[in-house]
Each structure stands twice: as C-alpha cells, then as structure tokens.
Amino acid sequence: MSDASPLIGVLGGMGPLATVDFMHKIIAECAAGRDQDHVPVLAWNVPQIPDRQHALAGTGASPVAALQAGVRVLEAAGATRIVIPCNTAHHWFDVLQAGSAVPFIHIVDATLRYLREPGSERIGILATRGTLAARLYQQRLAAAGIGWVINTDDELDTLFTPGCYAVKRQALEEGGHLLARAGEHLLARGATRLILACTEVAVALAAIASPLLAISLDSNQALARECVAYWQSVRPGSCRMGRA
C-alpha cells in the first residue's frame, strides 16, 4: 500500500458503463506520451451488486457486503487509493472507508473542488433520490454558502429515475432525453450550473450531445482528475493534467 507502487483501485459496476466512462476519463485527463506514463488502475467492474436505489428505498437488499468484497479484492492487489465512480454508493462511503486502511477519495469532495467563484452560482443537483436523501451534495454546498435546487418527487419519478435505468439497459438516447428534461426543470427553477451527481448522467447527455453539458460539472470527470492528480503527485513528470 506504499505510494512507491501507486495503484488506483476502482470499486465499480454501478453501473458498468459508468465505470468504463470513468476509466476513459482517467486516460483522457492524463496527457501522457506513452503507455507507461498513464495511471495504473485496477477496476473491479462486477455489477452483481444489489441495486443501490432499491436498497435506499427499502425495497431491496443492502449492497454493503458486495461492496466490501470488492474492497477486499482491491486491497489485496495493493491499491493505494480507492475510488467509487457512483454517487449513490457514497451513502456507504464512511462504512467502507472505516473498514479499510487504504485511503478512499470521495466523489463529492472531488466534484466540489471544481466549483469556482461559488458565491455567484446556483447549483442544480442532478442525482438519484438516494443521493439526494443522503444530502451528500446539499450539506457540503450549504456549508460553503452555495445555493442549490433539486428535482421534485414527481420529476424524479417520471424523468430522472427512468432516465438512469434507461442508461443501465443501454438505451442511452432515451436516457439522455429524460435526464436532460430533469436538468431543464432545475434551470427553470434558477440553477445556473448543473452538477451531474450521478455517474450515469454524463454518458447519457453525451449520447444526445446535450447543450446542458456546457454548463455541467461531471462528477465522474472530477473524480478522474483527482486520480490523475494523485498519480502526478507520486510520479512527477509522468503526465500533464488535461486533455492531450
């Protein structure tokens, strides 16, 4: 677990496409000249994890045991940092971190680091009901004095949640249109910027080339940048931050 052999452990599979999108963003954010300068990653992309949204709604089994099994695999392989490219699963971040000696990087902390001039913005949080109920983003935004808006229960039921599950069955365009409409409701209520606080959203909006992407902060990309920053800190000169 020494930084002499850095290794990013990815606790993935939630969903599998969001994990692959995250891995792609790690590569895209690391302007390296050769294979050997890219970030070393071990990705546990095992989607047989009980559904997180159902667990938080009280209608399904807990994913904790499966997530802990994934953490054990990453630890045993020598991961020096562990990341979870799924916002909803961060409901269990503290219990997973408490059970591991490997430092985890929190996706919400990574994302909010990219909010510049926070006072001037009103954030629309595009997230699952579980992420919203856990107040993962709202608490941190409130602490920073930043205003936010979220989708109503009705918008979650008719737009966000079906959009998210459309991505999981690879109906990316259908998901993109539903999620874009959820985002437009947030703009209509005063949001000046969106946080894509669910890692399925960016792939779906990209599939329809949504103009919302221009005013969005992508949590998956922010987490990828944190991984690249860590890699640069332990291997200076390996790659530059930013797109090649």
Add this chain to the structure above:
Amino acid sequence: MSDASPLIGVLGGMGPLATVDFMHKIIAECAAGRDQDHVPVLAWNVPQIPDRQHALAGTGASPVAALQAGVRVLEAAGATRIVIPCNTAHHWFDVLQAGSAVPFIHIVDATLRYLREPGSERIGILATRGTLAARLYQQRLAAAGIGWVINTDDELDTLFTPGCYAVKRQALEEGGHLLARAGEHLLARGATRLILACTEVAVALAAIASPLLAISLDSNQALARECVAYWQSVRPGSCRMGRA
C-alpha cells in the same frame, strides 16, 4: 476459480485505451436489462509494462515479469477466465497460460471464429511487426486455407508503427489516418477484408469514422464477444448476445 462465481480477468494496459475500449465492447455486446446481468470483469489496467514492440525488436526489456504479476492479481481475485486485449502480447500467451491454472481465451482464436465463408476472402492483417513476426494470424489462416496479405517493412515503419504509437499518446485522429493508409495498402494488394489485429487500431479508425471499419473484423470486439458467450454459458438468461 469455479464457474459458480464467474469473473473475467482482463490483463490490460497495452495500451490503457485499448483496454477501456475492450471493456466498453463487453458491455455493448451484452444486451442486458439491468446492471446485475452484465458481465463481471476485473481489469488490471496497469500500463507500466515494458513496451512489447521494443521487447520483440530486441531494443527493450521483456514484459513477461510484469504480465505474470498481473496474472497473479487476477488469479488471486478469483478470475475464471483471463483475456489479454492486446494482440502483440499474445507472443507470450503460451508462457502465461502455462503458468496459470485459469483458462485463457486467445484473441486470435476468438477473432478467426468470426470469419465466415473463409474461402471467398483474402485477409489483410493490420498488425504490429511483433504480431506479424510471431505469425499469430498467418499460421492459423494458412491452416484454414485462407489467403492473406500484410504490410511491407516500409509501410510498417512509416504508417502502422507511428499510427499505433499516436494512439498511445492519444493523438487518435493522427493515428487513424496513418492506420487507414496502412489498411489501404493491403486492399491495393488484394485484401477483401481486414483484420484489426492490433487493439489500438479500432479506436483510431473509429475516431476518423473510417469507411474501412465496414470491411474490418475487430479483434477487440471478437474477444469481447467470447467473454459475453462465456458469461451466457454459465449464467443463461443473463443477457442476449448483441447490441442492445
């Protein structure tokens, strides 16, 4: 290592983008309705492996120790099949398979399974000098009575090899144009179909939307399909083969 807990182990990082492309193709080839029905994958995407092309040219260290270290990680995590989304690395396939009790799936076997009516086609093999020198594809094609053509030394030096390394530094369009020109030389010499026998090629040709893709057999996609077929064989009903 029982099929009761199937897990595809990916010995990746050669290059990292080809591995992510491969993981994306596993998802794309598995028409699943929910996260839990997708193929479970553990991907060792650790690109700090000595350069395979340099090793085969006698100008660099052997990658074998690094590859064996990756195999150990996948084995320890319970991989039930191991795949290598890099054709050149298959030069060391036999030594890696001999050192492991986990069955490996060979990318060349996976690819050639998709050649239909083989007698009617003449195959252009787009591959690294190392893959060509190991005759990974030529031997199997000759055994099946299928004709083939390959790039000349000059074409490898000026088109294929620089195209491949362009992909590794994420200059995808530059790589795509070089690799497409290498492919066009094969067509000019009578090839009726191309095998993308290097996993960097498909991502590069896709980046320039090359018309060559329509007559190409992508080794990365073929290997992904074999992984999906394995998953379906041990978990019938999990997903249908083919795009969603």
